[in-house]
Amino acid sequence: MSHVLIVDDERDLAELIDFNLRGAGFSTRLAFTGEAALAAAREQSPDVVLLDLMLPDLSGIEVCRHLRANSQLRDVLIVMLTAKSEEADRIRGFEVGADDYVVKPFSVRELVLRLKAILRRSATPKESVPPLALGPLRLDVTAHRFYVEGQETSLTALEFRLMEHLMARLGRVQSREQLLEEVWGLSSSLETRTIDTHVMRLRDKLGNARALLETVRGVGYRIVDPTAG
Amino acid sequence: MSHVLIVDDERDLAELIDFNLRGAGFSTRLAFTGEAALAAAREQSPDVVLLDLMLPDLSGIEVCRHLRANSQLRDVLIVMLTAKSEEADRIRGFEVGADDYVVKPFSVRELVLRLKAILRRSATPKESVPPLALGPLRLDVTAHRFYVEGQETSLTALEFRLMEHLMARLGRVQSREQLLEEVWGLSSSLETRTIDTHVMRLRDKLGNARALLETVRGVGYRIVDPTAG
DNA sequence: AGCGTCCGTCACCCATTTGTCACCCAAGGG
DNA sequence: CCCTTGGGTGACAAATGGGTGACGGACGCT
Known part of the structure; x- marks a missing residue:
């Protein structure tokens, strides 16, 4: 092994x-x-x-x-x-x-x-991790780069992880608790409101595409599929 | 829980x-x-x-x-x-x-x-739960979306939980006390009449399908199976 | 040491959601 | 047909949830 x-x-x-x-x-x-x-x-x-x-x-x-x-x-x-x-x-x-x-x-x-x-x-060779592409957004895990409308946009380490997590779960709502656990790490003792701030910062960087990162009131956040009707 | x-x-x-x-x-x-x-x-x-x-x-x-x-x-x-x-x-x-x-x-x-x-x-890795479909109604727990006759309809968090609960118990009458306990959670000291209001709000959003949410006088509420009978 | 970046926390504000009430009407029993 | 009871409905106030800007601490870089 x-x-x-x-x-x-x-x-x-x-x-x-x-x-x-x-x-x-x-x-x-x-x-x-x-x-x-x-x-x-x-x-x-x-x-x-x-x-x-x-x-x-x-x-x-x-x-x-x-x-x-x-x-x-x-x-x-x-x-x-x-x-x-x-x-x-x-x-x-x-x-x-x-x-x-x-x-x-x-x-x-x-x-x-x-x-x-x-x-x-x-186990899957790292080169072949396909970048997550989604409408105007593209996130290249291997290169650790993120693009909005073809334009490279710098994300902090945490923002990158958050974005990756959300994009990998396209369309699925992620509760704040889930995000804390899975993006921040287990037993994280943060305020869940901290997430709001980071979501806001992410949205700022998304520019025109900010609408893709939706709030589901009382539940959590999700990335919407722009191609879905 | x-x-x-x-x-x-x-x-x-x-x-x-x-x-x-x-x-x-x-x-x-x-x-x-x-x-x-x-x-x-x-x-x-x-x-x-x-x-x-x-x-x-x-x-x-x-x-x-x-x-x-x-x-x-x-x-x-x-x-x-x-x-x-x-x-x-x-x-x-x-x-x-x-x-x-x-x-x-x-x-x-x-x-x-x-x-x-x-x-x-x-828990069983419920990455995604198959949507609950029922006649003109479709409720997607994973994405937290609800559709009536193919049209997405926005529900509040509470309405969503209520709808989910009722749809998951298709045909079975749920008493107000049951709903309070299971949808609102234990320890809720609400008036049972509060439920009536929420049922009304749900019906409004159901539009043509409002008949699917039936009142059983003196007992409670239920969703009926449109294909039955 | 000084500066800039990143991150967590707060406080304020607003829109939405939610619980409650009062006033009805409808259903059902006699 | 009348009365009782349960439920529908609209209005309203209170609670909640989330966006946002600001702040301070920690750290890396120069």
Whole structure:
């Protein structure tokens, strides 16, 4: 199956994860510091790096950045492990390109599911992820670019994720709770009103196409299909 | 909604949780000891067990193990409540298969979010629900759209829920009390006459199809099957 | 250190939604 | 035919939900 590099300085936890991932059929390797993680990754390219945010030497974010900066390792999948209080870091993490987040304390069951899901997603070669095109909107996940009426429009990391999430669920209403959970991350303790603000900012950037991002009062938001009659 | 078994020997806390979960629409049951929890679970399979780690008789971990060992209850979702300091127990908790953790002290809001999240995840992945179609009426739950004779008709969130409820129970009369409980949610202390108003508003929006929403004098309302009879 | 960007939170405002009431009329029983 | 009861309906006030602009904190960059 797939090879996972587990990076966490809490040995008990790392070993617990190790034990369970092996049970689930993954091959694994452990690292307890950021430096060790980078060395291990260089030596034996893993498919996924499971990366604790709090490490004694480098922070998880720095490790992440180093991995992304290495041409050999650029495409490795990175799953961040964050403590609940580190919500703010999560956003940063997405910016440096983590592929998923799991919030501590988490269940092993969930962790394994997430790993499998992310591997499945990346199983299709990345080049072939077709850009999401929709009327005047085009979102290129691979290149991380977004176009409105052919014009490239810069979105922040969070806006991009929100837009991607909504476009991938064309026509389906997404509740604020769903969005918080799936775009912001599990157990996010944000105000749901925060979403409104980001939707507004997105709409601003959509310009003429702003009508495509609809509010469903009392329910949530959705992207409408401009071709639907 | 879902049934939650709350297990905690601190009665004040258990009751606080109880109050809030009921407010959020869950049905609940309390147990103050491990034995009582197991008995309650056997008697009335809950969807989720909210399990304090520190109990006077059995530890939460033992309760967890018993639940997992019982073929009837094996698949119940288990959310552990742990004090921050109980790191070691957390690890052991993973081993016996808790599905999520909430660390005390926690905010009630977060707890509710976590519960909803975990229930949603374990629910059958209802990416999209097939629309309810019925003669000239079509109600698309996923997109949250409603059509009369092919024409989209806007319903408020409440009207939508009411319509969904009635259409899903085609032909069956729903009493006002039933509707209040199931559409408005428990704990609603409304006048039953309020329903009349909403039924009227719905009928207005149904236009030609208004006859499909029948009054059963002295009993309640129902949607009739236009193809029957 | 200074600046700019991004993000979360607030407070204010408005439109819509929702609950309630009062006044009827219709149905059904005698 | 009359009376009772339940439901339809329009009007109204209150509550809610969402848009929006502003603010401050955190962070990266120079």
